[in-house]
Amino acid sequence: MLPEQSRVVDLRAAEVLRQQARGASREAALRFASAVFPESMSAAIALGEQFLETANEAATRYGDDASCPFEGLQWAAACDPSIVRDGLTFVKHIRQFHERMKLTPAPALLQVPGYFKGSPWTVIGHEAEVPWPARAEKMDYELEIGWVIGRTAHDITPETARSHLFGVTIFNDFSARDLQANEFAIGMGPTKSKDFAYGIGPWITTIDEFSRLDRIRMAVRVNGETWGEGDTSEMLWSIDELIAYVSLGDHVQPGDVIGSGTMGNGSALELGRSLNPGDVVELEVSGVGVLRNRMGQRQQGTWWPTARKPFM
Amino acid sequence: MLPEQSRVVDLRAAEVLRQQARGASREAALRFASAVFPESMSAAIALGEQFLETANEAATRYGDDASCPFEGLQWAAACDPSIVRDGLTFVKHIRQFHERMKLTPAPALLQVPGYFKGSPWTVIGHEAEVPWPARAEKMDYELEIGWVIGRTAHDITPETARSHLFGVTIFNDFSARDLQANEFAIGMGPTKSKDFAYGIGPWITTIDEFSRLDRIRMAVRVNGETWGEGDTSEMLWSIDELIAYVSLGDHVQPGDVIGSGTMGNGSALELGRSLNPGDVVELEVSGVGVLRNRMGQRQQGTWWPTARKPFM
Known part of the structure; x- marks a missing residue:
């Protein structure tokens, strides 16, 4: 590169x-x-x-x-993780998300690093169009770092976690907020609200190029207009703790991507806004570059399950 | 076989x-x-x-x-799914689970088929020992069918779902109930409460050997004693609906396993019981066979994150 x-x-x-x-x-x-x-x-x-x-x-x-x-290139995702994992780390985002949703953060959030798992089959790269998911209206981006794992990690501690980190990429955890609200109430983690597109790219910067990981500048632009800016400071859990925790009982693989969680002001939800078909979303991360994706058009006529009657 | x-x-x-x-x-x-x-x-x-x-x-x-x-064989998992997905289907289990937890089922459960995603790296086979997860006390099994996918499925409808089904295996969704309660409160889906072992085996019976899929008999024995019996009837969502829904926006791969969700009386939680180290759990499914696993010993001295102070 x-x-x-x-x-x-x-x-x-x-x-x-x-x-x-x-x-x-x-x-x-x-x-x-x-x-x-x-x-x-x-x-x-x-x-x-x-x-x-x-x-x-x-x-x-x-x-x-x-x-x-670059001209004429078709960009693959910067990485092909075996499974997507995405944390919840930045205090400012957690605070603003809960204020906007009129919720109080669960005390459980303070016990262990929260993260969800996503399908590896919906990863997309730079300049790829984002499929608009069925039945979704309220579309959003999430401005995140993607921590790229270099070596298999199983039951490691935070002290050794850093040596398992290969590099840094940009991670856009596109989200359908209306679907997500229903899935949150089910309590089994996000499914259709997330498993339609995870933006990973444009490339990976190797870890040796960063002097520190908690002052990386980040910004998001929609159709050229800046919607959010910030950096990777004020983390509820350190990167080392997040990686170590993910490795507990599980096996993290080379090339796996762990999302940092959304930066404060890193989602449209926090601004009371949402995306429209055709909108161009650019995430910029200092030391990496710009990950740009365009939202696709709404889908017509997709099958959707019929709601059931209460049984209790 | x-x-x-x-x-x-x-x-x-x-x-x-x-x-x-x-x-x-x-x-x-x-x-x-x-x-x-x-x-x-x-x-x-x-x-x-x-x-x-x-x-x-x-x-x-x-x-x-x-x-x-069979003697002396070391059994691999019957399948190596690209990602584990596990539904929530059997009405009797949902009812008894919520009664036991003194919860009311979320109305959201009636809107779409709920399912969670699990790490493919913790799949184990017949006769494998179940690693006892760090900090867990209240261990459980879950008696389930594993629906094995035969062909890539993306945005399919229930009408064509059956042709994507390759076969039937037995699926034990081992669960750490104490960890699960905290993860449920975080709302991002299960992580350490599930991603330590998914039992899949002993083998796969191809789909042509079943005349119908909603009368499959199932039983669970712990140390030789029957703890639960039932069948695959009374599903909130049909198998075809579950497969079609999982395929929406996502890409289901050949060899992927979708858990049916726990059968009524298919968990120790519903009986107010739990497992001990060394317990032998046998799941029996008619038309397939018996999946047998022994619980491992408690782990000592594993690293665990330190709880954080409230920030709101």
């Missing part, structure tokens, strides 16, 4: 050139390059040091020869 | 024998057999007709030569 030049490097192609220059046959070079740079970003991250080292060498020596401009 | 004889067939080995008898070299036979019977059950199911046809032919002709007895 050469964001300053608005170009991307095809790492596999660059590595083929590099290996051929070192005497490999084209077939062998391609075999090696495909093993280091597979289709799946999670599979690449899972290779660890070798992946980063080779990426560095390939990009440094042959990046220019194997790069192309 | 030859359950009557307490033997399993190694389908890949049987198919190698079959292809060699048809003139294939050992290498080519192994290549073909590995493509049809890969390590992943989901990948096998995704092959559709070819998988079922070849399995039938291999087992019929060479099953005896490539089988081994």
Whole structure:
């Protein structure tokens, strides 16, 4: 990735050139390059040091020869997590969300880091259109960091959590607020209010490029107008605590993305606003870039379950 | 699978024998057999007709030569779902659960099929020990059917849902009731109360072996004593509605498992009881078999987050 030049490097192609220059046959070079740079970003991250080292060498020596401009690119999601997990961390957002919903935060929120799990099959990338979910009216974005995991984590402690962090991306937890209210009352976590699109992109910045993670600046623009600004300070749970907690009993995989939770002023709900079909949502995160998505059109004629009669 | 004889067939080995008898070299036979019977059950199911046809032919002709007895086997989970989803369907369970918890069912439950999503990384098979989750005291089982999906489903209707169903397995949604109460209050769905073990097994019975799906008999035994019995009748949402709803906006994959929700009398909670370390839980489902798991021992010294002070 050469964001300053608005170009991307095809790492596999660059590595083929590099290996051929070192005497490999084209077939062998391609075999090696495909093993280091597979289709799946999670599979690449899972290779660890070798992946980063080779990426560095390939990009440094042959990046220019194997790069192309941003224009005309179709962006995949920056990552293909095995499952989406999304926390609830920023105090200002929790406060404003509850004020707006006329709710008091549950004392339970203070006991353990809350997070929900989302379908990995609805992850979308930069510039992808957001499918408007069936029966939804009140659409929203959520401005979040996506913490990208580098190594399998199981029952780890906050002290060792940081070494499991591969990088930082931008995470847009698009939400259908009207569907979410009903799902909240069911109490089994969000389903249709979230599992239609998780924006992840445009790319991942590796963790070594950040001197600290609690002063990252963030902003959201809708149709070019700034709707919210802030940073990653004032977290109820540290990033290390969140990662460690998610790993308890469970197995967090390389390439998994854990959403930071919404930044204060990071949702339209907090402003009493919502999105319309065709709106363009841009999330900006310092040290990463801009994740831009356009809302799709309302769907017609989708099947929807018929409500049941009370049985108690 | 030859359950009557307490033997399993190694389908890949049987198919190698079959292809060699048809003139294939050992290498080519192994290549073909590995493509049809890969390590992943989901990948096998995704092959559709070819998988079922070849399995039938291999087992019929060479099953005896490539089988081994149950004794000494280590059982993998019957399936490797890309994500776990678990519904809430049986009216008797919903009624008894709410009576026991002194709660009234949310009217929201009558609007759409409720379901939660679970980590695919904590799926366990027949005879596997259940890890006792950190800080949990009140452990429970849940007696459920696992509906195994055969074909990718996206925005389907109940009318076509049945053709996406591959088979039936037994699903034990082990639950830590004390952790669950706190997570319920957070409202983001279950996390540590469920993501430590989902029992799936011992195997899958293909859907053609069931004449109807709403009269399947089920029972649960703890240490050999029957704690609950019933069947799959009186569903709030039909299986077809549940599958169609899960597919809305989302993408259900071959090999995914959707839990039916707990049968009435299918949890110890409904009886005011709970499990102890070392207890043996057996779920029996007619037309499938028995899924047996032993509860592990309590964990000592695991890290746990420190509660926060109120901020509102």
